[in-house]
Amino acid sequence: MIFIVIPVHNRKHLTRRCLACLTRQTISRITIVVVNDGSTDGTDEMIRTEFPDVVVLPGDGTLWWTEGTNVGVRYALQNRVADEENFVLTINDDTEVRPDYVASLLATYAQHKPCLAGSVSVDIAKPDSLQYAGMKLNLYSANETYLANAHFGNSYSQLTETTDTIDSDSLPGRGVLIPFEVFEKVGLYDTEHYVHYMADIEFTVRAKRAGYRLVIAPSSIVYEHVEATGLQVNHQLPIRKFWKGLWGRYSPINIPMRYHFAMRHTHTKHLYLVLEVGRIVTGYFLRKLRLI
Known part of the structure; x- marks a missing residue:
């Protein structure tokens, strides 16, 4: 079944x-x-x-x-x-x-x-x-x-x-x-x-x-x-909503959620978290500047 x-x-x-x-x-x-x-x-x-x-x-x-x-x-x-x-x-x-x-x-x-x-x-x-x-x-x-x-x-x-x-x-x-x-x-x-x-x-x-x-x-x-689909992290997303999304419990870019994943499943833990959050933030601002 x-x-x-x-x-x-x-x-x-x-x-x-x-x-x-x-x-x-x-x-x-x-x-x-x-x-x-x-x-x-x-x-x-x-x-x-x-x-x-x-x-x-x-x-x-x-x-x-x-x-x-x-x-x-x-x-x-x-x-x-x-x-x-x-x-x-x-x-x-x-x-x-x-x-x-x-x-x-x-x-x-x-x-x-x-x-x-x-x-x-x-x-x-x-x-x-x-x-x-x-x-x-x-x-x-x-x-x-x-x-x-x-x-x-x-x-x-x-x-x-x-x-x-x-x-x-x-x-x-x-x-x-x-x-x-x-x-x-x-x-x-x-x-x-x-x-x-x-x-x-x-x-x-x-x-x-x-x-x-x-x-x-x-x-x-x-x-x-x-x-x-839900929240789209693109150039149209205002900075205030992007910041809110980093901490919003129902957001795909929520940092506490990604912290738990990094601590439980990754090999480098805190370094992984820093690199991932850095990727999210950098990607957002590059899109904001229309560079990607």
């Missing part, structure tokens, strides 16, 4: 489109679990009316991505199907997939297990615009190399012409198939230190350290509504 876990909050139009894709999968052994974290836009009613087979778990608006996902994972673990392999598939509601998407993830898992099977993502408005295809993370120097740009020129067609398998040092929660045994071995997502961002990265780093490959096949495609 595959339990597809989707935390949602007040994005009914995106949630509807995401669920429509997932209910058309070629794999039948699927249970879709939506954690509705206090939506006030009619999401709950829409799901119950249009997708009556979807399991809806309630939240009060304080779960955010990490605990919302954990709520769904706990439900999955408690409702495992005996005598068959069980998985959690985490995905976000600002994505759409093809009918063979889950089958592709399962095929990747079967070929490379023990592993977590991840996805590439492309811009839904420009399907050849590759957004994510794995990353290399240097745990000494804090250098992050995103392969979509560095190896494939942000071109999905170039990716498919280059390789049929990508090994990554981490995986985002936007389309990753996880066997139950991984949660039993490394635990759930860390809600205490990663409320909304980076919990997926930290979890998959833990999984890799426990001996699981993080594998991506180009055939496992997630079509991403790029405009629906």
Whole structure:
């Protein structure tokens, strides 16, 4: 059984489109679990009316991505199907997939297990615009190399012409198939230190350290509504908001969150933190000056 876990909050139009894709999968052994974290836009009613087979778990608006996902994972673990392999598939509601998407993830898992099977993502408005295809993370120097740009020129067609398998040092929660045994071995997502961002990265780093490959096949495609993402650290972001983001608990550039990651997972700890924060700050001001 595959339990597809989707935390949602007040994005009914995106949630509807995401669920429509997932209910058309070629794999039948699927249970879709939506954690509705206090939506006030009619999401709950829409799901119950249009997708009556979807399991809806309630939240009060304080779960955010990490605990919302954990709520769904706990439900999955408690409702495992005996005598068959069980998985959690985490995905976000600002994505759409093809009918063979889950089958592709399962095929990747079967070929490379023990592993977590991840996805590439492309811009839904420009399907050849590759957004994510794995990353290399240097745990000494804090250098992050995103392969979509560095190896494939942000071109999905170039990716498919280059390789049929990508090994990554981490995986985002936007389309990753996880066997139950991984949660039993490394635990759930860390809600205490990663409320909304980076919990997926930290979890998959833990999984890799426990001996699981993080594998991506180009055939496992997630079509991403790029405009629906969170805080964008670009030249349009005011300095005041950038500074606030460095300390905001729900920000992707939150320093305390990155401090915990550096202390727990990296080889150089404080040096890693200094280098990473320096990279974030330098990158922001270079964008502000339009130099990158």
